[in-house]
Amino acid sequence: MTWITKPKLHHPTLTKNKVGYTRRDYEGRISTLCAGCGHDSISAAIIQACWELDIQPHRVAKLSGIGCSSKTPDYFLGASHGFNTVHGRMPSVLTGANLANRDLLYLGVSGDGDSASIGLGQFANAMRRGVRMAYIVENNGVYGLTKGQFSATADRGSKSKKGVVNSDSPVDLVGLALQLGATYVARSFSGDKEQLVPLIKGAMEHGGAAFIDVISPCVTFNNHAGSTKSYDYVREHNDAVSRIDFITSRDEITTSYAPGELVEVPQHDGTTLRLRKLHQEYDPTDRLAAMTYMHKQQARGEIVTGLLYVDPLATDLHTALNTSEHALNSFNAAQLCPGSKALEKINAALR
Amino acid sequence: MQRTDTANPAWFHKVVDCQWACPAHTPVPEYIRLIAQGRYDDAYMINWASNVFPGVLGRTCDRPCEPACRRGRVEENNGAHPEPVAICRLKRVAADMKGAVKSRMPAVAAKNGKRVACVGAGPASLTVARDLAPLGYDVTVFDGEARAGGFIRSQIPRFRLPESVIDEETGYILDLGVTFKSGQRIDSMKALLAENYDAVFVGCGAPRGRDLDVPGRKEAAANIHIGIDWLASVSFGHITSIGKRVIVLGGGNTAMDCCRSSKRLGGADVKVIVRSGFEEMKASPWEKEDAMHEGIPIINYHVPKTFVHENGKLTGMTFEIVRAEYDAKGRRSLVPTGEPDAFFPCDDVLVAVGQENAFPWIERDCGIEFDQWGLPKLGAETHQSTVAKVFFGGDAAFGPKNIITAVAHGHEAAVSIDRFLHGEDVRQRPAPMTNLVSQKMGIHEWSYDNDTSNDARFKVPWAKAEMALASIKVEVELGFDAATAFKEAERCLNCDVQTVFTESACIECDACVDICPTDCLTITKNGDETDLRTRLTAPSRHLEQGLYVSGELKTGRIMAKDEDVCLHCGLCAERCPTGAWDMQKFRLDTTKAGSACRNGAQVKVREEVAA
Numbered sequence: 001m002t003w004i005t006k007p008k009l010h011h012p013t014l015t016k017n018k019v020g021y022t023r024r025d026y027e028g029r030i031s032t033l034c035a036g037c038g039h040d041s042i043s044a045a046i047i048q049a050c051w052e053l054d055i056q057p058h059r060v061a062k063l064s065g066i067g068c069s070s071k072t073p074d075y076f077l078g079a080s081h082g083f084n085t086v087h088g089r090m091p092s093v094l095t096g097a098n099l100a101n102r103d104l105l106y107l108g109v110s111g112d113g114d115s116a117s118i119g120l121g122q123f124a125n126a127m128r129r130g131v132r133m134a135y136i137v138e139n140n141g142v143y144g145l146t147k148g149q150f151s152a153t154a155d156r157g158s159k160s161k162k163g164v165v166n167s168d169s170p171v172d173l174v175g176l177a178l179q180l181g182a183t184y185v186a187r188s189f190s191g192d193k194e195q196l197v198p199l200i201k202g203a204m205e206h207g208g209a210a211f212i213d214v215i216s217p218c219v220t221f222n223n224h225a226g227s228t229k230s231y232d233y234v235r236e237h238n239d240a241v242s243r244i245d246f247i248t249s250r251d252e253i254t255t256s257y258a259p260g261e262l263v264e265v266p267q268h269d270g271t272t273l274r275l276r277k278l279h280q281e282y283d284p285t286d287r288l289a290a291m292t293y294m295h296k297q298q299a300r301g302e303i304v305t306g307l308l309y310v311d312p313l314a315t316d317l318h319t320a321l322n323t324s325e326h327a328l329n330s331f332n333a334a335q336l337c338p339g340s341k342a343l344e345k346i347n348a349a350l351r
Numbered sequence: 352m353q354r355t356d357t358a359n360p361a362w363f364h365k366v367v368d369c370q371w372a373c374p375a376h377t378p379v380p381e382y383i384r385l386i387a388q389g390r391y392d393d394a395y396m397i398n399w400a401s402n403v404f405p406g407v408l409g410r411t412c413d414r415p416c417e418p419a420c421r422r423g424r425v426e427e428n429n430g431a432h433p434e435p436v437a438i439c440r441l442k443r444v445a446a447d448m449k450g451a452v453k454s455r456m457p458a459v460a461a462k463n464g465k466r467v468a469c470v471g472a473g474p475a476s477l478t479v480a481r482d483l484a485p486l487g488y489d490v491t492v493f494d495g496e497a498r499a500g501g502f503i504r505s506q507i508p509r510f511r512l513p514e515s516v517i518d519e520e521t522g523y524i525l526d527l528g529v530t531f532k533s534g535q536r537i538d539s540m541k542a543l544l545a546e547n548y549d550a551v552f553v554g555c556g557a558p559r560g561r562d563l564d565v566p567g568r569k570e571a572a573a574n575i576h577i578g579i580d581w582l583a584s585v586s587f588g589h590i591t592s593i594g595k596r597v598i599v600l601g602g603g604n605t606a607m608d609c610c611r612s613s614k615r616l617g618g619a620d621v622k623v624i625v626r627s628g629f630e631e632m633k634a635s636p637w638e639k640e641d642a643m644h645e646g647i648p649i650i651n652y653h654v655p656k657t658f659v660h661e662n663g664k665l666t667g668m669t670f671e672i673v674r675a676e677y678d679a680k681g682r683r684s685l686v687p688t689g690e691p692d693a694f695f696p697c698d699d700v701l702v703a704v705g706q707e708n709a710f711p712w713i714e715r716d717c718g719i720e721f722d723q724w725g726l727p728k729l730g731a732e733t734h735q736s737t738v739a740k741v742f743f744g745g746d747a748a749f750g751p752k753n754i755i756t757a758v759a760h761g762h763e764a765a766v767s768i769d770r771f772l773h774g775e776d777v778r779q780r781p782a783p784m785t786n787l788v789s790q791k792m793g794i795h796e797w798s799y800d801n802d803t804s805n806d807a808r809f810k811v812p813w814a815k816a817e818m819a820l821a822s823i824k825v826e827v828e829l830g831f832d833a834a835t836a837f838k839e840a841e842r843c844l845n846c847d848v849q850t851v852f853t854e855s856a857c858i859e860c861d862a863c864v865d866i867c868p869t870d871c872l873t874i875t876k877n878g879d880e881t882d883l884r885t886r887l888t889a890p891s892r893h894l895e896q897g898l899y900v901s902g903e904l905k906t907g908r909i910m911a912k913d914e915d916v917c918l919h920c921g922l923c924a925e926r927c928p929t930g931a932w933d934m935q936k937f938r939l940d941t942t943k944a945g946s947a948c949r950n951g952a953q954v955k956v957r958e959e960v961a962a
Contacts, residue, residue, distance in 0.1 A: 002795050002922060002925045002926065003795055003796075004801060004802040004920070004922075005802075006866065006868050006922065007802075007803035007805075007868045007918055007920050008429075008805055008868075009425055009426070009429050009803060009805070009868060009869065009918060010428075010429065010868060010869060010870075011869045011870045011871075011889040011916060012424070012425075012427040012428040012429070012892070012916065013428075013889055013890050013892065014428070014870075014889070024868075030866075031866075031926075034928065035862055035925065035926045035927055035928040036858065036860040036862045036926070036927065036928025036929070037860075037862070037928075038860065040862055040865055040866075040926070041860065041861045041862070041865055043865075044861070044864075044865035190860075190861075191859060191860065191861060193861065217860070219858070219860065219928040220928075223858070231858050231859065231860060232858075232905070235905075235906060
């Protein structure tokens, strides 16, 4: 790791966004991950996305579990709320936080070990409940902190750094998310910020459970020939179904597109996701077709990336549970303690 | 763009803005690091080898390095007042705090039988002597004054430069076995050439102060003085007082020295009056500040009209008031405003409106040709005149400049003389000596302090005004103490520690692009320079700052680095998993006279450097 802090001095032209912050204001402490780790690129993409969205840092809660990936919330959004949970338990803690305070933007950061092994049940249930969050899995296919054993997302047949071939089937997190009812499902690559930044922006503005599987090469243990999660392999097998532009109401739309090339997905908050389709036949609002296409391509060793599925009419857990419209911390004493009459009424109803 | 050719010594040299801007190409960051380490002797000797007069220049240099300093650009929009590193004042620290360096001066070789005459004992001549005497040349320096130094001694007031510093630094050179013929002003080039020196170097300066021919000049002559002559008389103690009310005409550094000297010799009401606007004055900004700090007003846009006198006794001056107008081409003309002329009463006037070359002692039929401006016809780099064995340098060569330029000329002329006296073509110039070495000491450990300081520029303490103004010999600036010098030295960005990129090692993981605090790096498709500069991570603001471009990477893209505001913090190299980025110290020393500058020493001719 680097011993010095990142110098405060910035480029003289660094600009402020609508809420008065520069991109550098969204940074956190300097990374302690290995040099060249894909996770650091994802952190940079999150910083860029939050700056572009004019998000006030104190309106974000970033939660994570355990692992290399789950250390990263220390390296971005230094002025946001953070919770580093028990291994694999980020989705539960996030669900609780979200129920208590629905006004914050929730960013769940996890890894392949944290979400596909120990936390698989937590992941599945957060997705099926539709907890409104941007759930980012930094997926490198190995356990980096314990010297590079295969993780649950390692592809069958891929080779470890020592030359061992993986015989187990991989957990397909994108497939699970689609199946379990996530309403925004994407896959991307840490080495392609042009694709990743708009995907994160879309996820953070999404009205329901948004899941992004980001393939993030482990330079120390999983960036060799024979790996299916190395920089070279992903670049060679990247099959992007779409490019998205994230359009806020103030942006002007200037580019023109051929018919059928474009899908516009209005979001609940008035923004628009504009998908530039790279495959004519691909329909990102058809869950079943998305799953079929992905499985087909997976069998051929291709990695499908881009926004794979989006439900423009997504709703979330609060709607399902019909909860209060306001965060619990905004209630005053009278609202929290309605008095003995109200208690009697409740008791009477239970007799 | 083509892959950047870093084998050209000019590429990395240009990144070291201060060294590039210095006429003598002093390795600035190198000596600043040594100052931070408390190695003042070493810092001094690096300076001594390049600029010969570190103690003098540390007080008086025109410091072209400072406006060029990257720190000034980096601090823009990062603090209230962007300021370069106080390079000049750090040089003085090395000179002030060093121990005895006499033992480190070069050994003098056995005489080689060649005799070289230097005319004038100013910085240019002394540099020639410094470079040639240790090689075994028999160098004789002639000067009309009793002691060496030239304009350094006669023009710069003592309150800016104590005489002891001049004595010390001219002494180091004269002690190298140089013969100094003091009090011998050369008044005939023909006679000098007749003495059969193997080479003659003319470093006699530009000794004639320009006069101002307006009505009343002749009649009131007793109280009108030419600035540079007056300063010399003050310097040698011939003049010790001046009238109560003094007007200094002119806007250059000489005018600043004149007004501040007057203030110390009895002038109570001293003012500087200048034709041009305040901003266009030739004086360095800090010299103007120093004068104003001492309560001297600078009145601009006043053109001298007449000297007013009563029966030959000067009583004042009248001025026409003007304003600046610029034509379509941006040329300035001064147009009268129509206001009534201004009158300023005074007892004495000092005319400091420029100086010019004068070579009355060079017979025009001795073979040395002069151009239409009265300057000798010289080779631009060789300094050789139309008489092969006569060379010019300093103000005498291309007109009045400054000390550091004179030193640079001296080095170049010494190379020419050395090659000439070895029968080699003087037009062939030696390449600089360069070295590029990785500074990696371990994982994320470097041999330099890569943690960037956030301090603003430190101010040099001054003597109390009433003490400073009481005597012309009290030095005004006191110099940094060791602790402040350390902190100021830490502001240096170590621009000589270069970011060196090896594209074959790059895996395009973006780690360097993400970490760079000043957004210098971009991985993108190649294009021509104009196009590429529009596609960088951060806007490119200074086109004269290089774009360091790699060859093709694995994905067909290229790495581009805008050198403009790089902090040289080394984070790109620390975050690089494959060592594609490395921090390597670039050392460039211009080749001085001696075996290294001669044929056979190096095959390469100095490459033309892209500006």
